[in-house]
Amino acid sequence: MTAPSPSAAGLRFLRPDIAAMRGYTPGEQVADCIKLNTNECAWPPSQRVFAALHGIGEAQLRKYPDPRARHLREVAAATYGVRADQVLAGNGSDDCLTILYRSLLGPGDRAACPWPTYGLYDDLAAIQGVAIEHVDWAKDWQLPSVLPRLGAKLVLLANPNNPSGTVVPVAELRRLADALDGILVVDEAYVDFCPGGSILPHLDAHPNLIVLRTFSKSYSLAGARLGLLFAAAPLVDAFMKVKDSYNVNVLTQLAGTAALEDQDHHRDLLRRTLAERARLERELARLGWTWPPSGANFLLCEVGSKAGDIYRGLKDRGLLVRWWDRPGLDSKLRITVGTPEQTDLLLKHLQELA
Amino acid sequence: MTAPSPSAAGLRFLRPDIAAMRGYTPGEQVADCIKLNTNECAWPPSQRVFAALHGIGEAQLRKYPDPRARHLREVAAATYGVRADQVLAGNGSDDCLTILYRSLLGPGDRAACPWPTYGLYDDLAAIQGVAIEHVDWAKDWQLPSVLPRLGAKLVLLANPNNPSGTVVPVAELRRLADALDGILVVDEAYVDFCPGGSILPHLDAHPNLIVLRTFSKSYSLAGARLGLLFAAAPLVDAFMKVKDSYNVNVLTQLAGTAALEDQDHHRDLLRRTLAERARLERELARLGWTWPPSGANFLLCEVGSKAGDIYRGLKDRGLLVRWWDRPGLDSKLRITVGTPEQTDLLLKHLQELA
Numbered sequence: 001m002t003a004p005s006p007s008a009a010g011l012r013f014l015r016p017d018i019a020a021m022r023g024y025t026p027g028e029q030v031a032d033c034i035k036l037n038t039n040e041c042a043w044p045p046s047q048r049v050f051a052a053l054h055g056i057g058e059a060q061l062r063k064y065p066d067p068r069a070r071h072l073r074e075v076a077a078a079t080y081g082v083r084a085d086q087v088l089a090g091n092g093s094d095d096c097l098t099i100l101y102r103s104l105l106g107p108g109d110r111a112a113c114p115w116p117t118y119g120l121y122d123d124l125a126a127i128q129g130v131a132i133e134h135v136d137w138a139k140d141w142q143l144p145s146v147l148p149r150l151g152a153k154l155v156l157l158a159n160p161n162n163p164s165g166t167v168v169p170v171a172e173l174r175r176l177a178d179a180l181d182g183i184l185v186v187d188e189a190y191v192d193f194c195p196g197g198s199i200l201p202h203l204d205a206h207p208n209l210i211v212l213r214t215f216s217k218s219y220s221l222a223g224a225r226l227g228l229l230f231a232a233a234p235l236v237d238a239f240m241k242v243k244d245s246y247n248v249n250v251l252t253q254l255a256g257t258a259a260l261e262d263q264d265h266h267r268d269l270l271r272r273t274l275a276e277r278a279r280l281e282r283e284l285a286r287l288g289w290t291w292p293p294s295g296a297n298f299l300l301c302e303v304g305s306k307a308g309d310i311y312r313g314l315k316d317r318g319l320l321v322r323w324w325d326r327p328g329l330d331s332k333l334r335i336t337v338g339t340p341e342q343t344d345l346l347l348k349h350l351q352e353l354a
Numbered sequence: 355m356t357a358p359s360p361s362a363a364g365l366r367f368l369r370p371d372i373a374a375m376r377g378y379t380p381g382e383q384v385a386d387c388i389k390l391n392t393n394e395c396a397w398p399p400s401q402r403v404f405a406a407l408h409g410i411g412e413a414q415l416r417k418y419p420d421p422r423a424r425h426l427r428e429v430a431a432a433t434y435g436v437r438a439d440q441v442l443a444g445n446g447s448d449d450c451l452t453i454l455y456r457s458l459l460g461p462g463d464r465a466a467c468p469w470p471t472y473g474l475y476d477d478l479a480a481i482q483g484v485a486i487e488h489v490d491w492a493k494d495w496q497l498p499s500v501l502p503r504l505g506a507k508l509v510l511l512a513n514p515n516n517p518s519g520t521v522v523p524v525a526e527l528r529r530l531a532d533a534l535d536g537i538l539v540v541d542e543a544y545v546d547f548c549p550g551g552s553i554l555p556h557l558d559a560h561p562n563l564i565v566l567r568t569f570s571k572s573y574s575l576a577g578a579r580l581g582l583l584f585a586a587a588p589l590v591d592a593f594m595k596v597k598d599s600y601n602v603n604v605l606t607q608l609a610g611t612a613a614l615e616d617q618d619h620h621r622d623l624l625r626r627t628l629a630e631r632a633r634l635e636r637e638l639a640r641l642g643w644t645w646p647p648s649g650a651n652f653l654l655c656e657v658g659s660k661a662g663d664i665y666r667g668l669k670d671r672g673l674l675v676r677w678w679d680r681p682g683l684d685s686k687l688r689i690t691v692g693t694p695e696q697t698d699l700l701l702k703h704l705q706e707l708a
Contacts, residue, residue, distance in 0.1 A: 045415050
């Protein structure tokens with residue numbers, strides 16, 4: 001053993017569980033690659049977003065932003081048919097998740113989620129020092145019936161799910177919320193790609209329901225970091241105490257408001273994505289690949305033992321898709337819906353590789 | 355007692371300590387007021403910041419930002435004379451503080467700080483579920499000698515201090531770091547207004563030292579939310595696991611980089627602030643007011659029993675300063691250095707009120 005470097009002497013003050021944890025690995029960000037690996041929107045955001053950023057004034061940058069993002073929340077409330085006091089804005093929906101964990105989970109509390117799903121749910125549990133129970137999805141990505149009986153204070157459910165793209169019907173989620181002695185978080189990052197799939201219209205009926213949305217996918221604003229949390233007003237009030245005081249900067253507040261105010265553009269992004277998803281499905285079917293029905297802007301393709309080789313082959317050709325080197329997922333590729341040109345290129349490479 | 359509203363039914367799932375806490379109160383943000391209450395810079399940020407925001411491309415908003423903010427950290431490292439692996443970027447230095455608390459403090463651990471200081475140190479301890487010990491500053495805002503003997507794993511020290519503006523000499527801080535069996539955080543939010551006051555040049559000598567900087571004050575970018583954390587590389591590595599994956603959005607990364615690259619403008623902001631602080635001091639001395647020597651862009655004025663009345667009178671006249679209705683501070687007003695025109699107006703009102 002070599003002596004630790006002097007600069008590592010401070011490591012002994014870390015929490016032992018933090019020192020031991022691996023940390024969340026974001027999808028690869030490789031320059032000059034076509035990125036079909038992190039489910040960004042294939043087309044750009046509204047021109048109104050750029051106009052808002054170009055109009056930014058000196059005083060807006062110089063002064064602190066509105067700590068409660070009132071105007072953004074009012075526009076969001078009008079867009080989504082809720083009240084502004086039922087909305088909290090976050091620095092991405094990851095920030096909303098962090099606020100939830102810190103507000104709800106103390107020593108001895110537990111979280112639970114169907115598995116596999118968004119890996120960050122696990123990392124946040126580790127950081128909060130609480131256990132999270134994984135329950136395998138039932139056959140064909142159906143809702144596991146055991147969830148209400150786990151004694152978990154917080155149940156997290158991505159709908160559509162990531163990485164499968166599958167959708168649990170709203171009626172089943174409502175029954176789960178009613179049956180649960182705890183909080184149900186429905187993470188609707190991808191729900192705009194699944195018409196009629198949102199539980200948000202039923203928010204008032206379930207005081208233990210929290211719904212998350214993001215601007216990273218259907219609004220094409222992953223770079224700006226904006227998420228929304230919807231919950232009963234008393235819960236939102238409590239979460240306001242836990243979030244960083246000025247968690248959403250003024251630029252992102254302006255960008256998000258402008259994006260919400262251009263619903264024509266938003267509908268256009270959805271229309272294009274769904275059309276290209278349909279075409280991608282037709283073409284991949286010719287390769288003999290299968291995938292569970294997707295309500296998202298990606299497909300989780302069953303590829304078989306060559307999945308890792310195809311992932312690497314595509315990467316060598318400048319095209320990134322998502323592959324996980326772990327049991328249960330290592331035969332699959334998750335492919336984001338791209339532009340028609342990107343789909344053409346993907347199909348061309350796959351014909352050589354698959 | 356009235357029955358709780360149905361929408362409040364989810365509150366029972368909150369952590370009891372979170373339900374009971376009051377939450378941090380940011381300084382008032384009142385429209386159409388002159389704000390000398392939250393220590394923003396009186397002059398606008400660099401024009402290069404606006405140029406960077408005007409040049410933002412579609413792909414930058416559409417895609418996720420660099421999760422590790424590499425380019426910003428490289429420019430910061432070159433600016434501050436450290437290595438990029440000793441820098442972590444945060445969504446404001448409040449985010450850096452949150453990352454620190456979550457990484458370092460588990461059940462049973464304790465923090466400590468001289469008091470009074472930045473109130474957020476307390477709120478973050480409450481959210482993390484740990485105790486924080488307050489130690490009164492020694493006479494004339496000198497460093498309390500007891501700090502190394504408290505058994506605290508994390509000692510927080512704002513230098514210059516807020517709300518006093520007072521400065522602890524670097525040599526004393528270095529002795530404290532050496533004496534401490536824990537981490538010393540020196541929060542240098544205001545240090546640019548105090549030439550020679552930074553401990554950052556000594557980072558390599560103290561593996562348990564963490565230095566925080568913000569762009570909200572001397573770079574006039576409070577609206578953009580950007581803070582930097584400087585520490586030994588192994589600690590920065592660990593903190594990367596705990597921060598939100600994409601905690602700094604692309605707009606703020608670009609704005610911060612542009613601000614760092616215009617050091618001429620930065621020096622100009624400092625020169626103007628120090629000149630106007632000197633003038634404010636000359637004028638307030640004529641009122642018979644006193645304040646401890648300030649190394650920041652504000653003065654904590656000893657005003658006497660009329661402090662609250664003067665605060666309210668100024669607010670009625672459209673001018674906000676900071677006043678705390680609590681023992682030890684209720685005879686004082688904290689006044690941010692403004693533009694010459696704002697100082698003129700402040701003095702005019704004070705002649706009627708003081």
